[in-house]
Amino acid sequence: MKETFAHEFAIFNVARRLPLADRSSYLDQACGGDGALRARVEELLGAAEDAQGFLKDPAPGAQRFGAADAASTRVQGTVAPGEKAGDRIGRYKLLQQIGEGGCGLVYMAEQEEPVRRRVALKVIKLGMDTKQVIARFEAERQALAMMDHPNIARVLDAGATQAGRPYFVMELVRGIKITDYCDEHHLSMKERLGLFMQICLAVQHAHQKGIIHRDLKPSNILVASNDGVPVPKVIDFGIAKATQGRLTDQTLFTAFEQFIGTPAYMSPEQAELTMQDVDTRTDIYSLGVLLYELLTGKTPLDQNELLAAGLEAMRRTIREKEPVRPSTRLGTLLKEELTTTAKQRHTDAPKLVHDLRGDLDWIVMKCLEKDRARRYETANGLANDVRRHLTCEPVVARPPSKLYRFKKLALRNKLAFAAAGAVVAALVIGLAAATWEYFKERKALQRAEAVSVLLQQMLSAADPDGLKGSAYTVRDLLDDFAAGLTNQLAGQPEAEATVRLTIGRTYAQLGIISGAEANLCRALDLRQRTLGKDHPQTLEVLEVLVNFISGVERKWGRGNQPRP
Template identity: 55%
Template sequence: MNDEAAAKSIFLKALEHEKHDDRISYLQAACGDDDELRRRVESLLQAYEQPDSLLDSTCDREMPSLERPGDAIGPYTLREIVGEGGMGTVYAAEQRRPIRRKVALKLIKPGMDSKSVLARFDAERHALSLMDHPNIAKVLDAGKTEKGRPYFVMELIQGLAITNYCDSKTMTINERLRLFAIVCQAVQHAHTKGVIHRDIKPGNVLVTEIDGSAVPKVIDFGVAKALGGSLTNLTLYTDFKTLIGTPLYMSPEQTKLSGVDVDTRSDVYSLGVLLYELLAGEVPFGKDRLRQAAFDEVCRIIREEEPPPLSQRVSSLGDTATQISRNRGTEPVKLAKSLRNELNWIVTKAMDKHRDRRYETPSALATDVNRYLANELLQAGPPTLRYRLFKFY
């Protein structure tokens, strides 16, 4: 494996370590004393988190944030860091006036005030401000610090990734489907506002509880793309070698390393991968397999290999299938049987390699999920008399 391929392979695996300390530990183990390899990987990570940069741009390390818990920014008191990306840091904060409430405050990092980064930061704020949906995090305020660094304030979502939430509540297949259909409608709302998410994954779909009911919230439009034009005067992606999305969930067209060929059906594909995992307990091609593969091989798998049928995926998991089934309130044999035919048709259509054959919209995907729940004919079903007779007789 040459240096570039090694860097790409390590970069891809590093993306799976979302916590900063875990990622640093992984990089130290993977790169060892090879400083040049470490620099290459960090450059790729920086480019990934900043879609306006080229993959071969260089940035040795991120500048640390100057703010600490207890510091005040306008009417907000910072409490703790809850997220961090290439251009900004997200804090849990408390608003003191004119009302008291807990919020999330995203602040641009020191030294990250180039025109392109500021444009992206403003684009994310603007993308969120366009939306008014109960299942998308709301923008509440925006401003600048005394030193002129921009920030915006969002609804604070205190929840679990949708996959973890469903497992923790031992949600049945039908309960998971109902929750998933709500997520589809939230993504549909973003599309009607002219915004593609481009990074749909469990960590960006958090589930909280309101009055005892599960409420999914779609977050992190940091790599969003505007439809029919940019959200700012600058585009939100690079036309050359920019990886947009998380490899485990990205569409075949996203593996081309360009935002040019990505449209709303890319989100439909990622929703299909999310649904696959919610049902089968594992992503289509296996997390371990993709983590161990070189970068180019991961792209080839996503572009060329067909995902195994849901029931086959469950059956292939061995002892793990027992726990996955328990998390769904059932047994391995019953789970595999329930995932045949109609549910597999839905997932297969959403994840079709050819986007013209996918559901046209997230709403259409949600409609088929709801048809399944109502025992109605599916759009994804075969146009045969046998299928019709099976449904109605």
């Protein structure tokens, strides 16, 4: 029952972030035709909207309720009108609403005593003051209170409204999200990396205090100008997690913690339903996404595509899909978009792509490793590697070895590699047998060497780092290999005949009739000319060819064979 509720709440949590026009299509995919599940999710969505609005004719002493409480208990009631500009909470006068989260509202407020200053006041939304929300709110307040860093918004005060809803007061950050600031001010790559290093040091401070942010993204990193100098501030520790102990004595119901974060910035381990094993390296992944976006203007995984895919497909994509390098991503942009992206970085398109290749590509990709053991251990380590890049020192990040990339390619394309493995195995067996036979003859060594060279060339064609990449098919491999045999084995007809026989058999097993027929006929011709018509090896090829033709005619009829 708990797992069922966690699943429907996870769908609700994604759906409530979407525009109303997009919710229906998302629910179609996420619920997969389960009408009962969809009805429960829609009930949660309706309750969440009711909890934020006003009901006519309020009942005296009506009970407060949150989205999940309303759906499960069907409490009928209302909530008091919300705060507005001019109202007071404690010693703070509300001036205007400046932000809104899933459970809280943020106001610009004016403190009048003991000093007069502008502050940011965050209070739980009316109707959302459930035990779970209050626990999370208290956790954020405690997390911020534990930290003291120039790039993290400071907590100044805390308390509760007359109705008992908790609030806390932070320094007012008069800034905009970091990506907008960088683009609007046309910051160069060096300037962007400078801001990014400051953010890394702020995150490192949080980690040293035992706090994992878990929702690092541009809207949670604001940049303001201080005497003309941009100063980034990390905000919103609303879903922060303690690495040791607890941030609050309140109990968080784990079902509500099943899908926390923003999909495009979420680490693979956050996409797991339990999230029990999330550590500080989840923030390293999110920092990598942020750096990717600062450099290219795009996130590694598109947010809209993730949301449109449905919950399960979204989680699978986050866990399994390997992002392309930043420099490669720029190459996929339309010319106009690439030009705009370069101008926003105070450079031109060719130089932007050139600057990303190498160190920056590998620094970003090290952050984005699916295996967190391969990421930077600390945010400080990431900042140091960026600094090394800026000072032209060798960076820690390096491109993965060819063996590692080949393994990853094989894992992503298991079926194709299984087929290719069967082909390679057949060729190896055939070539090994041929080599053994020829060792008995006068030119055995030369023939064995020629066969070995050919085998190496064939295997190197499947290199994932080559130009042909992972789209290179088994048939492409055979076609290219067969096409070069005549030149590669010029003057060695017996060796060529043996290889042609193996390739012909492989084509036949794959159902590629034209390739099988051509190679078997070539093998028969070579052996007839070099060994004679009655030689056992010649008769072996003839038998294979006759059986092949007979099989094709039985399947397709004489003269009707397809020619793939």
